[in-house]
Amino acid sequence: MRTIYPKMLVDSPTVIEISFLATHKIDTVFIDVDNTLLAPRERLSSEELKTWINLIKAQGIRVFLVSNNTSKRISDLSRDLDVEGLPRAYKPFVFRIKRFIRKHRVDTSTCCFIGDQLFTDMWAAYRLGMMGIMVRQISPKDYFYTRWIRKIEQWVLRQGGLR
Numbered sequence: 001m002r003t004i005y006p007k008m009l010v011d012s013p014t015v016i017e018i019s020f021l022a023t024h025k026i027d028t029v030f031i032d033v034d035n036t037l038l039a040p041r042e043r044l045s046s047e048e049l050k051t052w053i054n055l056i057k058a059q060g061i062r063v064f065l066v067s068n069n070t071s072k073r074i075s076d077l078s079r080d081l082d083v084e085g086l087p088r089a090y091k092p093f094v095f096r097i098k099r100f101i102r103k104h105r106v107d108t109s110t111c112c113f114i115g116d117q118l119f120t121d122m123w124a125a126y127r128l129g130m131m132g133i134m135v136r137q138i139s140p141k142d143y144f145y146t147r148w149i150r151k152i153e154q155w156v157l158r159q160g161g162l163r
């Protein structure tokens with residue numbers, strides 16, 4: 001059954017193992033930025049994160065950043081990690097992501113979507129038919145508009161036996 005609930009909930013994207021991605025025949029990984037890879041207003045990625053991204057890329061798995069944040073922030077991180085990014089993605093809407101997917105000839109059945117929010121990342125993943133992997137937010141700090149929705153997300157996750 002298809003559901004908005006993530007396939008799994010992890011503490012950090014870097015604990016997601018290559019073998020897990022291989023088992024599920026994942027060849028493309030979409031990753032949210034704020035509170036998934038970087039704390040809000042943090043600029044640079046950690047060495048641990050770079051190592052993990054490089055490990056994935058070395059397996060021939062494509063990595064794309066997908067964020068609702070601005071171009072500047074996403075392009076800085078894209079350069080830092082040497083991956084392509086889609087800023088202002090308007091998640092959970094998928095029109096921008098779908099256009100990006102067509103451009104990059106991505107097969108959504110072999111994708112996973114990693115993010116920290118149920119109602120943006122996991123919902124977009126669900127709509128796109130991708131496997132969703134949810135990470136616990138890096139920082140308790142959120143952009144203002146995110147703060148209130150977290151509480152509802154927590155409740156929904158508990159109903160699903162997660163968290």
Ligand SMILES: [Mg+2]
Pocket residue numbers: 032033034035036115116117
């Ligand atoms: Mg996020």
